[in-house]
Amino acid sequence: MNIPSREELGKILKDSKKIAVVGLSDNKDRTSYLVSEAMQKAGYEIIPVNPNVKEVLGVPAVASLTDIKEHVDIVNVFRRSEHLVDVAKEFLEIDADVFWSQLGVVNQEAYNLLVSKGYKPVMDRCIKVEHALTK
Incomplete structure (x- = not known):
C-alpha cells in the first residue's frame, strides 16, 4: 500500500x-466529532455523512455520500x-478528489479498487494530525 508522502x-x-x-458522530x-470539530475550526467545511444523526457541528447530516450534490474535496x-469497500464504491459515484480513512482504518481491497480507478487513497492517517504537521 503506497500512502502519499507528508508533503503530498x-x-x-x-x-x-x-x-x-463518513461516520461522523x-x-x-x-474521535470523529473531535477531529471534525478541529478541522471545522481550521476553516474546512464539514459535511456529516451518517444516516443515524440529523445534525453535527451545526450542519445537517446526509445519509450517504450519494446524497451530496456539490463537489467534495476529501x-x-x-x-x-x-x-471501506462499500464506502469506496460510494466515493466513486460522487464528485470527490481524495479518499482518506482515519488512523487504524485500512482495507486492501478498497485501496486496490480506488487505485484501479486512478485515485491515490490515504489510509491509516489522522487528518487532524496531518493538518497539524503540515501547516
Missing part, C-alpha cells in the same frame, strides 16, 4: 476546503475497515 498530504490539505465525513466524546472515513 500537506498539498491535499492546503488545496482542500470541503470534507465529507454527534457524540462530542467520539471524503474522510470513520468506519470500521470492513466497511
Whole structure:
C-alpha cells in the first residue's frame, strides 16, 4: 500500500476546503466529532455523512455520500475497515478528489479498487494530525 508522502498530504490539505465525513458522530466524546470539530475550526467545511444523526457541528447530516450534490474535496472515513469497500464504491459515484480513512482504518481491497480507478487513497492517517504537521 503506497500512502502519499507528508508533503503530498500537506498539498491535499492546503488545496482542500470541503470534507465529507463518513461516520461522523454527534457524540462530542467520539474521535470523529473531535477531529471534525478541529478541522471545522481550521476553516474546512464539514459535511456529516451518517444516516443515524440529523445534525453535527451545526450542519445537517446526509445519509450517504450519494446524497451530496456539490463537489467534495476529501471524503474522510470513520468506519470500521470492513466497511471501506462499500464506502469506496460510494466515493466513486460522487464528485470527490481524495479518499482518506482515519488512523487504524485500512482495507486492501478498497485501496486496490480506488487505485484501479486512478485515485491515490490515504489510509491509516489522522487528518487532524496531518493538518497539524503540515501547516
